[in-house]
Amino acid sequence: QMDGPLSGWRTLVTSGPTHEPIDPVRYIANRSSGKQGHAIAAALARLGAMVTLVSGPTAQPDPAGVTMVHVETARDMLAACQEALPVDVAVCAAAVADWRVKAMAGQKLKKDGGHLPTLELAENPDILATLSRPGRMRPALVVGFAAETEKVVGHARAKLARKGCDWIVANDVSPSSGTFGGASNTVHLLRGDTLEDWPPLSKEAVAERLAMAIADHLVSPAD
Numbered sequence: 604q605m606d607g608p609l610s611g612w613r614t615l616v617t618s619g620p621t622h623e624p625i626d627p628v629r630y631i632a633n634r635s636s637g638k639q640g641h642a643i644a645a646a647l648a649r650l651g652a653m654v655t656l657v658s659g660p661t662a663q664p665d666p667a668g669v670t671m672v673h674v675e676t677a678r679d680m681l682a683a684c685q686e687a688l689p690v691d692v693a694v695c696a697a698a699v700a701d702w703r704v705k706a707m708a709g710q711k712l713k714k715d716g717g718h719l720p721t722l723e724l725a726e727n728p729d730i731l732a733t734l735s736r737p738g739r740m741r742p743a744l745v746v747g748f749a750a751e752t753e754k755v756v757g758h759a760r761a762k763l764a765r766k767g768c769d770w771i772v773a774n775d776v777s778p779s780s781g782t783f784g785g786a787s788n789t790v791h792l793l794r795g796d797t798l799e800d801w802p803p804l805s806k807e808a809v810a811e812r813l814a815m816a817i818a819d820h821l822v823s824p825a826d
């Protein structure tokens with residue numbers, strides 16, 4: 604552990620997509636590089652925090668100084684997060700698939716002359732909402748992300764209330780923003796009622812600034 608303002612604090616970060624199997628060779632997933640979540644885990648570790656990074660499949664290297672848990676599905680991700688509790692701070696940056704296939708096929712589905720398979724879906728657990736639920740194990744600070752293509756801040760306010768988290772990092776992922784797979788991110792940090800508009804920053808810089816805001820908050824929670 605590094606020495607820093609977050610020394611002694613326990614943190615949990617989710618990152619990447621989840622993969623929900625259809626059959627042994629196919630899956631449903633969201634688009635996510637894992638860059639932002641991994642950068643946040645790395646930034647928290649650099650400030651001295653103990654970090655558990657629970658990530659779905661990504662091409663990102665494991666960041667230095669974090670406890671890595673690799674998972675595939677949303678249900679595995681939730682279980683890994685619950686196993687990491689108690690933590691002081693949870694940052695949910697993963698792009699979790701909203702649905703899984705209800706019954707994964709045991710064998711590869713075969714193409715059958717124009718007869719199309721029907722996928723019956725089931726809803727996945729909402730990890731952010733679950734971690735935000737009041738209770739003994741609730742982290743003192745729960746941070747979610749909201750990827751929006753329009754009405755970015757309005758949707759983020761609604762999401763904060765619906766999920767029960769404390770902060771939302773709202774990012775503009777409209778095609779013109781270049782956020783997906785790209786290096787840069789334009790975000791707004793919503794802390795309860797307070798809104799901060801951040802300039803376009805690299806994902807590393809967003810991570811750095813968020814980690815610093817978290818450290819400030821833990822030192823003086825009234826802010």
Ligand code: C5P
Pocket residue numbers: 617677695696697698699700701727728729730731732746747748749750762
């Ligand atoms: O509901 P939506 O996907 O738009 O919310 C995004 C936020 O919720 C992100 O912080 C994401 O990591 C989290 N989330 C989650 N579990 C889900 C869906 C979203 O933790 N099943």
